[in-house]
Amino acid sequence: MLTVEGLSKVYDDGTSALSDVNLEIAEGEFVVLIGLSGSGKSTLLRCINRLIDPTEGRITFEGDDVTAARGADLRRIRRRMGMVFQQFNLVPRSSVLRNVLAGRLGYPGAPLSLLGLWPRPTVRMARGCLERVGIADKAQNRASALSGGQQQRVAIARALMQEPKLILADEPVASLDPATSDSVMRYLGEMNREMGLTIICSLHFLSLARKYGSRIIALKDGRMEFDGLPSDIDDALFRQIYGEDAVEVKIR
Numbered sequence: 001m002l003t004v005e006g007l008s009k010v011y012d013d014g015t016s017a018l019s020d021v022n023l024e025i026a027e028g029e030f031v032v033l034i035g036l037s038g039s040g041k042s043t044l045l046r047c048i049n050r051l052i053d054p055t056e057g058r059i060t061f062e063g064d065d066v067t068a069a070r071g072a073d074l075r076r077i078r079r080r081m082g083m084v085f086q087q088f089n090l091v092p093r094s095s096v097l098r099n100v101l102a103g104r105l106g107y108p109g110a111p112l113s114l115l116g117l118w119p120r121p122t123v124r125m126a127r128g129c130l131e132r133v134g135i136a137d138k139a140q141n142r143a144s145a146l147s148g149g150q151q152q153r154v155a156i157a158r159a160l161m162q163e164p165k166l167i168l169a170d171e172p173v174a175s176l177d178p179a180t181s182d183s184v185m186r187y188l189g190e191m192n193r194e195m196g197l198t199i200i201c202s203l204h205f206l207s208l209a210r211k212y213g214s215r216i217i218a219l220k221d222g223r224m225e226f227d228g229l230p231s232d233i234d235d236a237l238f239r240q241i242y243g244e245d246a247v248e249v250k251i252r
Contacts, residue, residue, distance in 0.1 A: 001027040001198055002048070002166065007057035009043050009222075017043040019222045021057070025200065027165075030192045032213035032230075033202040036242060039219040041202035045168045048200070049081045050074060062165065079106045082159030084169040088151045092144035096135070096154050099143050100126040103161025129157035133187050149180035156187060167191070169201035173208070181205070185212050206238065 007021040018040045025031055033041040046052040048059055050066055059066040064077050082103075090099045101118055104126075118126075130136040133153040138146060143154060152172055159167055169188060173181035189212045191197045203209050209216050210230040218226035218233075218241045225241055226233065233241075 001025055001062060003058075003060040004044075004048070005058045005060075007044070007047060007059065008055050009040075009047060009052065010055045017222050018047070018054070021219075021222075021224055023217065023224070023227065025198065027198055028192070028196050029198055030189065030212060030214045031198075031200045032209040032216050033200065033219060034204070034206060034209050034216060034241065035219040035225070037204075040222040041219055042170050043222075044219070045083075045170050045200065045202060049078055049083060049168060051083075075106055079162055080165045082162050082164035082167045084152070084155050084159050084167065084172045086171040086174045088143075088148075088155045090143040090151055090154060090158075092142065094143060095139065096130065096141050096143055096146065097123070097126055097139040099154055100129055100157045100161055103129075103158035106162065126157070126161060129160040130154075132160065132191075133157050147180070148176050149184055152176065152184050153187060156184075156191075160191070165198060167197055167199045167201075169199065171202050171204065174204060181208065182211075188212065206233065 002025040004021055004023045007018055008016070009018040010016050021044065033044065035041055043052060047054045048066070050069070054067060057067065061077060062080065064073075066077055069077055091102070101122065104122055127136060127139060130139055133156050135150055135153050138150065143151060146154065167188070172188070173184050176184060185208055188199055188201060192199050210233070213230050216226065216228065216230050216233060217224060220241055226237060
């Protein structure tokens with residue numbers, strides 16, 4: 001489904017964020033990216049959907065060359081990639097329903113949305129996405145009135161409105177408490193199992209990575225340090241990834 005070949009990213013200030021990353025991700029996988037802050041996790045996710053342009057390398061998604069795409073071709077590719085951000089990226093004063101409907105802006109007919117006009121099937125679809133993440137009763141609430149965990153579920157519902165094949169989740173639980181973090185991850189896990197969505201999710205907590213990931217990729221200083229099963233990460237490998245003084249924090 002997704003192939004990354006020789007991917008490198010050097011920022012204008014000379015910082016090397018990624019260096020010769022190579023990986024293949026199959027349809028239906030739940031891949032978790034782990035590593036210290038600054039290891040390249042966010043950069044990798046944002047290169048995949050071209051929010052950041054890579055310096056070198058090639059990314060192919062379902063046969064399309066993402067790195068070469070421009071204009072309408074790039075927009076068409078991005079429609080198939082939902083993105084969930086750490087800080088939710090909602091419009092606080094808008095209703096939950098309108099925030100979710102925004103996930104459909106890349107599709108034909110979206111200009112009518114500027115007038116608040118959405119086709120009834122699209123509105124029903126938005127309500128269905130909210131139902132899937134357990135907050136259909138919040139549809140008319142302002143987004144700003146919701147808790148952090150609820151806002152992240154709105155962001156997931158918005159991503160679902162794109163009818164994506166791939167969800168990229170950039171540290172989606174980093175600003176949430178442990179109990180809420182597990183709840184949000186549970187919804188991502190259900191979408192992976194029940195809808196067959198491929199998910200690439202960056203996380204700081206190895207316990208959540210082990211619980212929900214079918215595969216873990218560890219980055220260190222922009223390079224791949226590990227690619228394998230969650231069960232293969234033992235204490236020695238954990239220290240190799242995070243440093244000798246690191247202590248694993250568990251979320252149950």
